[in-house]
Amino acid sequence: MSAAVIIGASHAGVQAAASLRQAGWQEPVILLSAEKDYPYHRPPLSKGYLAGEKDEEQLLLRAPDFYREQGIELRLEDPATSIDPVARKVVTRSGSFGFEKLLIATGSKARPLPLPGAGAQGTFTLRSMMDARALRDGMRQASAAIIIGGGFIGLEFASTAIRHGLDVTVLEAQPRLLSRSLPAALADFIRDRHVSSGVRFRFGDQVAAFEVSGGRVTGVRLGDGQVLAADLVLVGVGGEAETALAQSIGLDLAAGGIHVDGHGQTSRPGIYALGDTAAFHNAYATAPMRLESVQNAVDQAKSAATHIMGGNAPLVAVPWFWTDQYDLKVQMAGLARPGCTEIVRGDPADGAFSVLQLEGDRLVASYTVNRAADHMASRRLISEAPAVNVALASDASVPLLRAVKAAA
Numbered sequence: 562m563s564a565a566v567i568i569g570a571s572h573a574g575v576q577a578a579a580s581l582r583q584a585g586w587q588e589p590v591i592l593l594s595a596e597k598d599y600p601y602h603r604p605p606l607s608k609g610y611l612a613g614e615k616d617e618e619q620l621l622l623r624a625p626d627f628y629r630e631q632g633i634e635l636r637l638e639d640p641a642t643s644i645d646p647v648a649r650k651v652v653t654r655s656g657s658f659g660f661e662k663l664l665i666a667t668g669s670k671a672r673p674l675p676l677p678g679a680g681a682q683g684t685f686t687l688r689s690m691m692d693a694r695a696l697r698d699g700m701r702q703a704s705a706a707i708i709i710g711g712g713f714i715g716l717e718f719a720s721t722a723i724r725h726g727l728d729v730t731v732l733e734a735q736p737r738l739l740s741r742s743l744p745a746a747l748a749d750f751i752r753d754r755h756v757s758s759g760v761r762f763r764f765g766d767q768v769a770a771f772e773v774s775g776g777r778v779t780g781v782r783l784g785d786g787q788v789l790a791a792d793l794v795l796v797g798v799g800g801e802a803e804t805a806l807a808q809s810i811g812l813d814l815a816a817g818g819i820h821v822d823g824h825g826q827t828s829r830p831g832i833y834a835l836g837d838t839a840a841f842h843n844a845y846a847t848a849p850m851r852l853e854s855v856q857n858a859v860d861q862a863k864s865a866a867t868h869i870m871g872g873n874a875p876l877v878a879v880p881w882f883w884t885d886q887y888d889l890k891v892q893m894a895g896l897a898r899p900g901c902t903e904i905v906r907g908d909p910a911d912g913a914f915s916v917l918q919l920e921g922d923r924l925v926a927s928y929t930v931n932r933a934a935d936h937m938a939s940r941r942l943i944s945e946a947p948a949v950n951v952a953l954a955s956d957a958s959v960p961l962l963r964a965v966k967a968a969a
């Protein structure tokens with residue numbers, strides 16, 4: 562049978578199935594999911610869903626009928642357990658499926674913190690709908706939360722938990738927040754917004770253990786022996802690509818993910834990898850890297866589907882990402898490079914400003930707070946790479962798209 566088998570039914574896998582059908586793939590499409598829930602939007606798990614602003618139905622990626630209507634065989638709770646690349650078949654919990662094309666969209670998983678007491682009741686990670694349900698219930702019963710890791714997911718949870726009346730402390734091992742993803746000015750702005758809402762931060766501490774009594778977490782013990790009390794602990798120390806199946810068949814890896822080209826093709830022709838699990842050399846990067854974003858998952862899926870159908874649309878999109886915390890919509894575009902110069906557009910005191918990073922006079926990355934127009938303009942300027950007029954770009958009253966040097 563000349564099926565397309567897709568392992569993983571989330572942003573990348575579902576988009577790949579839809580794009581294959583849209584592009585005219587006539588053969589079966591088998592979409593394997595390890596989860597029991599219909600595929601859903603993952604970003605709201607740490608935002609609107611936890612805050613009680615969105616229910617589960619609003620999170621669905623597609624209406625359940627979509628799969629049947631499109632002739633996509635969505636198999637929930639039927640994870641792939643092995644791949645035979647020679648016989649070209651995937652074995653799952655329930656059976657085996659032959660493939661002509663295989664798409665691995667297994668995403669990433671929450672990085673564990675294997676310390677004494679890990680896994681006690683009241684400790685959580687946040688990756689899936691099941692995790693989010695458990696965390697939402699846990700939040701309702703808790704009074705003091707410790708968040709290990711000041712990354713996006715931890716901070717989004719902090720902003721929700723404090724509004725729910727919990728006492729919230731964030732432990733960040735680095736000297737400042739988001740040191741790998743945001744410029745200091747913006748990271749400090751976000752920290753201050755949390756502090757003004759009552760969130761406490763501790764920087765530079767190492768966590769040595771979870772304190773547990775009667776199977777329930779009661780706090781965390783730091784490296785210096787100090788114990789911080791909590792009845793809820795969220796571990797948010799990043800994600801790891803789910804590459805076990807790819808490794809079992811010897812696919813090349815890079816940057817912790819499955820190495821792919823601009824079409825999403827792995828080192829084995831006819832086998833693709835997409836989304837969080839894939840690492841590729843983005844046009845805006847200096848080496849292969851994994852991008853953990855919805856935009857990357859969706860765009861990579863579209864490129865792979867086009868390639869499978871004989872087309873040529875390598876991924877060239879400018880990477881972008883967002884996070885919502887309190888009344889702040891933070892949007893990022895492009896990839897920072899060492900040695901960039903920085904421009905701040907607007908006044909952080911107004912709660913709306915942008916930080917632009919330039920290499921020479923070209924915009925390479927932008928970070929906007931409540932300035933959606935700057936974000937959209939940045940994506941275009943990063944992609945088209947005109948020379949930026951620094952004086953105009955620094956003036957928040959000038960539309961960013963006009964802040965370019967006149968052609969000579």
Ligand SMILES: Cc1cc2nc3c(=O)[nH]c(=O)nc-3n(C[C@H](O)[C@H](O)[C@H](O)COP(=O)(O)OP(=O)(O)OC[C@H]3O[C@@H](n4cnc5c(N)ncnc54)[C@H](O)[C@@H]3O)c2cc1C
Binds near residue numbers: 573670803838855
């Ligand atoms: C809480 C949270 C908030 C986020 N917020 C944002 C945001 O604001 N903006 C943004 O751009 N991105 C955000 N992200 C990241 C974004 O959700 C991911 O980049 C995106 O989900 C990647 O999609 P994916 O399909 O590659 O992988 P995933 O969404 O990780 O899905 C992979 C799927 O494959 C399944 N799977 C794994 N192994 C198997 C197997 N053997 N067989 C079958 N199925 C398998 C997994 O169970 C999972 O369902 C957030 C992520 C989380 C967890």
